[in-house]
Amino acid sequence: MANPPQPDISLLARLRERDPATLAATVQEHTRPLYRTARGLGFSDQEAEDLVQDVFIVFLQTLDRFEGRSQVRTWLFGILHHKMRDRRRALQREETVDSFEEFDSCFDRQGHWVTAPEDLERLFASREIGTALEECLGTLTLQQREVFLLREVEELDTKDICNNLQITNTHLGVLIHRARVRLRECLKGKGWR
Numbered sequence: 001m002a003n004p005p006q007p008d009i010s011l012l013a014r015l016r017e018r019d020p021a022t023l024a025a026t027v028q029e030h031t032r033p034l035y036r037t038a039r040g041l042g043f044s045d046q047e048a049e050d051l052v053q054d055v056f057i058v059f060l061q062t063l064d065r066f067e068g069r070s071q072v073r074t075w076l077f078g079i080l081h082h083k084m085r086d087r088r089r090a091l092q093r094e095e096t097v098d099s100f101e102e103f104d105s106c107f108d109r110q111g112h113w114v115t116a117p118e119d120l121e122r123l124f125a126s127r128e129i130g131t132a133l134e135e136c137l138g139t140l141t142l143q144q145r146e147v148f149l150l151r152e153v154e155e156l157d158t159k160d161i162c163n164n165l166q167i168t169n170t171h172l173g174v175l176i177h178r179a180r181v182r183l184r185e186c187l188k189g190k191g192w193r
Contacts (some may be wrong), residue, residue: 074160136186148179
């Protein structure tokens with residue numbers, strides 16, 4: 001069995017010193033995977049961007065407490081997990097109301113589109129598989145989706161996922177298996193093999 005990768009002590013020292021180049025490189029390296037995970041878990045573009053910003057704020061605020069027992073990437077995904085959970089709780093408390101004014105602003109006084117929508121057939125053809133996969137991901141439970149994205153898309157280590165989500169290795173295996181089965185059945189039902 002291979003030993004887990006050891007944290008880079010010099011990287012940790014540079015981060016704690018708030019070295020601008022090291023901080024910028026860390027943000028650059030991890031922003032896209034964090035954003036992709038937040039989007040994959042159903043957050044809008046703006047919400048995902050806000051979550052990623054929140055992750056890096058917490059990262060900077062708590063940097064001196066980071067002991068280096070895990071990789072920086074693992075730590076950032078742990079922060080993301082907690083921020084997403086907090087955001088979901090906050091969203092559940094808010095009432096969302098569709099605005100007639102927002103809908104009405106899409107049309108001029110004669111009832112014509114102010115800006116015509118894109119060619120839906122063209123969009124559908126180019127995004128068909130992505131849409132099917134996104135819809136199928138939406139059929140997973142939140143925990144199945146999060147575990148699937150962290151393991152299969154972001155390729156986080158099993159131990160790190162279990163630590164971040166506070167689940168056992170066995171439970172992780174069950175969640176991954178159920179997610180794969182459900183995704184396979186959903187995609188098959190949509191005509192994908």
